[in-house]
Amino acid sequence: MTDPVEGPLPELARLRRRVAELEAEAAALRSSEAELRAMFSAMTDAVLIVDPDGRYLRLPETAPGARYKPAPDFLGKTMHDVLPRDLADAFVADIRRALAERRIVNSVYSRTIAGEELWFSANASPLGANSVLAVVREITDQVRHEQALRDNLRQQELLREHEAALLQLSTPLIPIRDDVLVMPLIGRLDASRLELAQGTLLRGVAAARAKVAILDLTGIGELDDAAALGLLSVARAVRLLGARVVVTGVRPEVAAALVSRAAELTGITVRASLKDAVREATSDERHSQ
Known part of the structure; x- marks a missing residue:
């Protein structure tokens, strides 16, 4: 017996299936x-x-x-x-x-x-x-924006440095004698300035072993309750180092802020002017006591 010869119909079916597959592939490629x-x-x-x-x-x-x-x-x-x-x-x-x-x-x-x-x-x-x-x-716009941001951050940094320098200048520590220091305060006393003033004054008193620290308030036009409290805190900290604190140049507006805390002024000398305070602090008679 011999195998039956495959007729044309199965072959045609296979070709049709292959054509359908190719058409599907072509459609996918077109898509x-x-x-x-x-x-x-x-x-x-x-x-x-x-x-x-x-x-x-x-x-x-x-x-x-x-x-x-x-x-x-x-x-x-x-x-x-x-x-x-x-x-x-x-x-x-x-x-x-x-x-x-x-x-x-x-x-x-x-x-x-x-x-x-x-x-x-x-x-x-x-x-x-x-x-x-x-x-x-x-990305030109993006690069320019980033550069502008960097420039702005640099400007802010420069402003902070400038502000710090101004704060330093606004709280100078002036030696009148080896054991007598003067700190003139000018402008508005906020928390940052008071902190800087206290740090500068304490370091100066400790380094010089000063006996007298004069706080000149002539340049302070007004003082709110928080600033008054902060100023008295600075004075107390200086006294803890063994130095006498003398406050000068108190204006009426400043006096009004300090009077409510009169009890905390104990141990702090007040003089009308810086000239009076310096004369007193540098007098041989005063220092010999």
């Missing part, structure tokens, strides 16, 4: 291509496909709006033909690194175009064994 075209048409970035030598192989069309894109006549040329040498060298090195390491390589660079410095971010991604997909996005 994928349509998606890619839609994606590219929505992008304002420059997209290019290049080989390891930086030769432009394809320039997929993307949406208009970018201030710079490779010109169509770049096709077939290398980056060294159309870009500054140092920039072309850097691009080709990134392309070859992306291919060698099979990863995305990013770079940020600037170019002067039509007299304006523009900044770009470029991602080089391996596309095949010998080609790379590069997406170039302009």
